[in-house]
Amino acid sequence: MDTRPLGTTGTDVTEVGLGTWEIGGDWGDVAERRAREAIRAALDSGITFLDTADVYGDGRSERLIREVLADRDEEPFVATKAGRRLDPHVAGEYTEANLRRFVDDSRERLGVETLELVQLHCPPTDVYYQPETFEALETLRDEDRIDHYGVSVERVEEALKAVEYPGVETVQIIFNPFRQRPRETFFREAAARNVGVVVRVPLASGLLTGALSADTEFPENDHRNFNRDGDAFDVGETFAGVPYEDGLEAVDAVEPLVPDGMSMAQFTLRWILDHDAVSTVIPGSSSPEHVRDNVAAAALPHLSADRHAAVREVYDEFVREHVHQRW
Template identity: 50%
Template sequence: MNYRTLGKTNFNISEISIGTWQVGGKWGSGFDNNLADRLLNSAIDAGVNFIDTADVYEAGLSEKAVGRVVKQRSEQIFVATKCGRQINPHVSENYTPAALTKYVEESLNRTGLERLDLIQLHCPPTDVYYRPEIFETFERLKEQGKIAHLGVSVEKVEEALKAIEFENVSTVQIIFNVLRQRPSDLFFQEAQKKNVGIIVRVPLASGLLTGKFSNQTHFDANDHRNFNRKGEAFDKGETFSGIDYNLGLQAVDELKQLFPSEENLAPRALQWILAHPEVSCIIPGASNEAHITSNLSTFKLPDLTQDQLDKINDIYGRLIKPEVHHLW
């Protein structure tokens, strides 16, 4: 495992860490505590020391699993969670200091931790980024010893740029992958100037970049890759990075031609992200141990050549950029 510094937190975290949206479950299909424990322990055994979760993942069961495992380990494991998505209706005026403080305290209770290493606003409405009192709330929580650092999880580059105007924002979690390249245009350099850590989520475009999907692939009814392709349930950009599924398959077919002997493209997709030094870590999800093995096999591959990087970027520029670059 390789490690990088998470911005101004100064946490030394694993380049490939783990996100827990589907740990122990799979987007609403039920939660298996034993599976969650196995996956988290397997990741930690392999050197992962940063775990990202959220209060809404499996209605708090994910947070409970993370806390349970972390407390059983002797290693220092950094725990990041998120708050705000419980707010219903999910509008700016319902974001209040009292509500957010309550969510943080509930996350502490579920995890059983004395302090949260990182609490992140969970893709709040854009207007929230223009409300200083919301960000000041987390200074009070820090003074009370309930959190160590504040971060934000964003949908759009514009939100990320606005968020890092607040001095107490230590990290930004953002979608960035071969099929979603806009963050590297401007945001990365601005974040680096302010020593803001960058946490990359949806690195495999909801599995599309593994190269294992086709027109015949079936997704369960309760899988967001089935019901959220047009943003019916939440931001469209969270599913397949917001691109049309068939267009994505076309791009992946071209990627396969660059690596004809490799059946699984996931390690190459993660390599491409890590080729950007501004990135602090990637948080791919896992619903079985094979996913963890696949993600960490990234470190066994030879580095991408400049020619390969150029060809990957050309695929994005020709096929994907005209469709989605301006949207997020």
């Protein structure tokens, strides 16, 4: 699998990484054995970028990564996140003391002295207007608790504000055929500043796999059930913010655009990777087979200009009104 530079970190990472929210929590019950198998499948497939967070399963995801890596020779780049443990989750609590506590807990769970990359975990917008928060991250880097820091954002405006801080080396953002706004101003700005772009929610919570239908039922502890209206966290994290029924209509319009021999999930990942500003895309899965299929998307040929234009037309017709100005 080809690699791309992760901003100014000095590390090249595989075009397809692994997101581990699904094996941590909020996606129904995933057995630890199955979660470990998914991580092993990612490593076996050559993936060198793993993304996690301290709140995924209350630290479960970080712990499982440590346990799997303990028995492996690979040394993937592991990125984690901090901030969502705050209660209340307010900008004023993004302090040096709290961030140091979160970072130290993640260091322990991951079994490392220094975290390779820490990302603020979708903080309130006001955090991006608090220089002291980013000064705190600088201090943690000076103390060798972290090597690099970045942000995980909900909105394009937050991403644009974050990259004004010279220490921010990466931005994690939702981007897929149903969330196209980042490819406008933000991608240009990220490229100009050499900021790494990590794409999350690439498959719109499974919508863009083509495997869901109006009859699909989700477990009670699956965010695709309990967060459809944003009751637990930002609704943009669930089906990329697209109302489910409208999303299914949009999927029906995308399906004829998928070339023979390519799954819809692979088509979606290839569409994302066709944007040069993207450093890596991090689909999550608890299925080793799906992990391998996702990795295979990186080797597929670029999509034609006509197919990209057709995807934009689907977006404009079915999706834009629901998401474009909101995120």
